[in-house]
Each structure stands twice: as structure tokens, then as C-alpha cells.
Amino acid sequence: MNARAPDPALKLVLASGSPRRRELLAQLGIVPHAVRAPDIDETPAKAELPRDYVRRIARQKAEASVPADDELVLCADTTVAMGRRILGKPADRAEAEAFLRGLSGRRHRVITAIAARRGDEIRVRDVLTAVRMKQLTERELARYLDSDDWQGKAGGYAIQGPAGALIPWINGSYTGVIGLPLAETASLLQGMGYVIGETR
Numbered sequence: 001m002n003a004r005a006p007d008p009a010l011k012l013v014l015a016s017g018s019p020r021r022r023e024l025l026a027q028l029g030i031v032p033h034a035v036r037a038p039d040i041d042e043t044p045a046k047a048e049l050p051r052d053y054v055r056r057i058a059r060q061k062a063e064a065s066v067p068a069d070d071e072l073v074l075c076a077d078t079t080v081a082m083g084r085r086i087l088g089k090p091a092d093r094a095e096a097e098a099f100l101r102g103l104s105g106r107r108h109r110v111i112t113a114i115a116a117r118r119g120d121e122i123r124v125r126d127v128l129t130a131v132r133m134k135q136l137t138e139r140e141l142a143r144y145l146d147s148d149d150w151q152g153k154a155g156g157y158a159i160q161g162p163a164g165a166l167i168p169w170i171n172g173s174y175t176g177v178i179g180l181p182l183a184e185t186a187s188l189l190q191g192m193g194y195v196i197g198e199t200r
């Protein structure tokens with residue numbers, strides 16, 4: 001992919017309503033010029049594979065976010081995959097419990113796709129992390145469900161919260177599991193001409 005010339009005047013728009021993504025971006029020293037969360041239908045298509053699904057959703061978020069001439073848009077989507085199954089955000093406690101019982105004692109994948117848009121050009125990348133959850137006891141499961149920390153989290157858990165105690169092993173990108181893989185995001189933004197570290 002061709003790298004664009006660095007443009008220190010380019011402003012970053014974060015097209016995400018996730019406060020975690022904003023915090024992760026701050027780790028790169030980036031405070032978005034604006035935050036505009038697009039509203040799109042995140043229903044998986046029939047038989048859609050998890051990686052295809054997150055890439056499609058990240059692209060659709062970018063398509064729904066039209067940047068001004070001096071703006072670069074960044075969006076992302078995270079999903080948990082068990083084989084071919086896509087585990088999105090649980091609708092309620094019963095669904096979170098079903099997800100966690102399925103993840104308990106096994107390996108799954110967390111895939112985050114990031115998309116950047118400048119003008120009409122959209123670039124998408126995906127980052128895959130393998131995660132193992134320990135075999136949960138009934139007590140651990142009940143305590144975690146009681147914490148409500150599963151709400152709004154793909155797969156029904158968040159590694160950066162109390163569920164960190166339930167995850168003994170990952171292979172991949174920790175920041176990708178939380179929702180924004182920082183190394184890949186930095187390189188994507190720089191490739192689109194964004195200058196990290198510039199005060200705007």
C-alpha cells in the first residue's frame with residue numbers, strides 16, 4: 001500500500017463511541033479533533049466468517065463517516081470468534097452466561113478490524129489475537145456476571161477489567177483485544193499521512 005506524504009495539518013476524527021478506544025488513542029498521544037460515532041447495522045450476514053464480518057463492519061463505519069478535506073477518520077470493530085461462530089455483545093445476562101460457558105477452558109480468537117478514511121480512500125486492517133480463558137468455576141462465573149462488566153463487550157467479557165483474572169494466556173495484541181491495536185493503528189494512520197506527536 002502506498003504511503004501518503006506526511007501532512008502535519010491533518011486532523012484525526014475518531015468514528016467510535018467507545019471510551020476505551022479514546023483512552024487507547026491517548027496512549028499514542030492523540031486527542032481526537034472530533035468524535036462522531038456512526039450508527040450502522042452490525043448484524044452478521046448469513047454464514048459470514050468472523051474475519052470477513054469485522055472487516056466489513058469497520059469499512060461500513062468508515063463509509064458512514066465522511067471526512068472534511070483536512071480530516072482523517074479512524075474507526076474499528078471488535079468481535080470474539082469461536083471457530084466460525086461470531087460472539088457479539090451479549091443482549092442480556094443469560095446470553096453473557098451462555099457465551100462465558102462456551103469460552104470457559106478453551107481458546108478463542110479476538111479480531112479487531114481498524115479502518116482509516118481520507119477523502120474517498122478507505123484502508124482496512126485486521127488484527128487477530130488468540131486468547132485462552134481458564135475453566136471457570138460456578139462461583140467465578142456468578143461473580144463475574146454479578147459485576148455487570150460484561151455489558152457492551154464483545155464475547156461478554158473485558159480483559160482490562162475483572163475478567164483479566166480469568167485470562168492466563170494470550171498470543172497477539174493486548175490493545176487489539178481491548179478494541180484498538182495500537183501498533184497497527186499507528187502504522188495505518190502514518191501510512192495515510194497523519195503525523196503522530198504533532199500538536200494541533
Ligand SMILES: Cc1cn([C@H]2C[C@H](O)[C@@H](COP(=O)(O)OP(=O)(O)OP(=O)(O)O)O2)c(=O)[nH]c1=O
Pocket residue numbers: 015016017018020037038076077078079080089110152153154155157158159160177178179
Ligand atoms: C473481548 C473484549 C472486548 N471489548 C470491547 C471492545 C469494544 O468496545 C467492544 C466491541 O464492540 P464494538 O462494536 O467493536 O465497539 P463499540 O460499540 O464499543 O464502539 P463503536 O462501534 O462506536 O466503535 O467490546 C473490551 O473492551 N475488552 C475485551 O476484552
